[in-house]
Amino acid sequence: MLFRRTMIAALAALPLLAAALPGRAADGITVTDAWARFIPGARNGAVYLTIENKGAAPDRLIGAEVKGAMAEIHESKMAADGTMNMGPLPDGVELPPNTPVMLAPGGVHMMVMGLDPAPKVGDRLAVTLKLKSGDLSIEVPVEKR
Numbered sequence: 531m532l533f534r535r536t537m538i539a540a541l542a543a544l545p546l547l548a549a550a551l552p553g554r555a556a557d558g559i560t561v562t563d564a565w566a567r568f569i570p571g572a573r574n575g576a577v578y579l580t581i582e583n584k585g586a587a588p589d590r591l592i593g594a595e596v597k598g599a600m601a602e603i604h605e606s607k608m609a610a611d612g613t614m615n616m617g618p619l620p621d622g623v624e625l626p627p628n629t630p631v632m633l634a635p636g637g638v639h640m641m642v643m644g645l646d647p648a649p650k651v652g653d654r655l656a657v658t659l660k661l662k663s664g665d666l667s668i669e670v671p672v673e674k675r
C-alpha cells in the first residue's frame with residue numbers, strides 16, 4: 531500500500547517538475563530538414579524546416595531568435611491581385627501532436643533580418659525556436675536550393 535501511494539505521489543509531481551525546468555522545450559519536439567536561404571549578399575533571408583510534436587500535448591511555435599539578427603515567423607499569401615505578400619503571424623503556428631508542420635518556401639517561414647555580414651552558403655545560423663513549452667536551440671545551414 532505504501533508503495534502504491536508513493537507511486538501516485540511521484541506521478542502527481544511530474545507535471546510540476548517539467549514546469550520547473552525553465553527554457554527547455556517539451557520532449558518530443560523534433561526538427562528535420564532545417565535550412566536557410568539568403569540571396570548572395572542579402573542580409574535578409576528565410577529559414578525553412580519541418581517540426582513535429584511527438585508528445586501528447588499540443589504545443590505552439592511562437593517565435594524565434596537568431597544570433598545577430600531579428601527573426602519573425604511569417605506567412606506568405608497570394609493576394610487577390612496575384613501578388614505574393616508576407617507578414618508576421620502574431621500567434622505563431624499550432625503544433626498538434628503527431629502532425630508534421632512544414633515551414634517552406636511560399637508558405638510559413640522564419641524571416642531572418644539584418645544579419646551582418648550577409649551569410650554565405652555553408653554558414654550555420656544559431657537559431658532558438660521559441661515554443662509554448664520552452665526553447666529549442668538548433669543550427670541551421672545556409673544552403674543553395
Ligand SMILES: [Cu+2]
Nearest residue numbers: 604616617641
Ligand atoms: Cu517573410
